[in-house]
Amino acid sequence: MSKIVSVHSFRGGTGKSNISANLAVLTALKGKRVGVVDTDVQSPGIHVLFGFDEERIERALNDYLWQRCRIEETAYDVSAVLAQAPVPPPPEAAIYLIPSSLRTGEIARVLREGYDVSRLNDGFRELQDKLRLDYLFIDTHPGVNEETLLSIAISDALVIVLRADHQDYQGTAVTVDLAKRLETPRIMLVVNKVLPPIDNAAISQRIGETYGVPVAGILPLSEDMVRLASSGVFALVHPDHQVTDVLRAVAAQLP
Ligand SMILES: Nc1ncnc2c1ncn2[C@@H]1O[C@H](COP(=O)(O)OP(=O)(O)OP(=O)(O)O)[C@@H](O)[C@H]1O
Ligand SMILES: [Mg+2]
Numbered sequence: 149m150s151k152i153v154s155v156h157s158f159r160g161g162t163g164k165s166n167i168s169a170n171l172a173v174l175t176a177l178k179g180k181r182v183g184v185v186d187t188d189v190q191s192p193g194i195h196v197l198f199g200f201d202e203e204r205i206e207r208a209l210n211d212y213l214w215q216r217c218r219i220e221e222t223a224y225d226v227s228a229v230l231a232q233a234p235v236p237p238p239p240e241a242a243i244y245l246i247p248s249s250l251r252t253g254e255i256a257r258v259l260r261e262g263y264d265v266s267r268l269n270d271g272f273r274e275l276q277d278k279l280r281l282d283y284l285f286i287d288t289h290p291g292v293n294e295e296t297l298l299s300i301a302i303s304d305a306l307v308i309v310l311r312a313d314h315q316d317y318q319g320t321a322v323t324v325d326l327a328k329r330l331e332t333p334r335i336m337l338v339v340n341k342v343l344p345p346i347d348n349a350a351i352s353q354r355i356g357e358t359y360g361v362p363v364a365g366i367l368p369l370s371e372d373m374v375r376l377a378s379s380g381v382f383a384l385v386h387p388d389h390q391v392t393d394v395l396r397a398v399a400a401q402l403p
Pocket of ligand 2: 287
């Protein structure tokens, strides 16, 4: 059965897009067919990590939302990135990217008019079906809005990213509470940008107890990640890195 994994955080800049792209790639490398949707229509960005030139975006998620095309027409095969892996990926491995538009007019229209969120739900289902996906990863806009609620409600797994920051702590409580109410089958916390040295056991216990949800991974504040500056997918550029090991462990915990 095809699974939907949403990656969310209450506050911005926690590392959602980087974590989404890495989990998607690490999952595809296991021989899975994977889709990645940029539902951050207000400030899209995950396409950058896949080296996908915005000039190539002929049809974006927006075009589907405004009923200009079918959703599968907005999906771009970006499986070529998997060739960067040190070991050739299994032949069935594939990644499709569904970008959001970077055109100012398109973003302004979404902000001004909103859109029919139920259409997003239908679109996800159609993508799973038409592209024969094993996993659909949803990279979200921070905070809580209608599409966040939808993505949380329909996800098989919700990855909530937080930093060791007091503003993140409070916001995360809101998101965890929502996910519990919406009965998301699997809720996983990923703590990102933690200043080393990291006491894994202490952080897992404290955060796990605070939210009543397991900590799936703790990622350090990484100079190599800063240096990469979203110009690629970390796990492909640094396959033997400690950060990649943690990302791999998080991917292994997905349903
Ligand atoms: N573990 C890390 N160590 C250092 N820098 C990181 C780490 N994780 C992410 N970053 C950096 O933090 C910035 C924000 O990351 P990213 O865009 O993935 O966050 P986001 O949550 O998707 O942001 P937004 O809320 O704007 O969509 C990027 O410059 C990224 O390279
Ligand atoms: Mg993002």
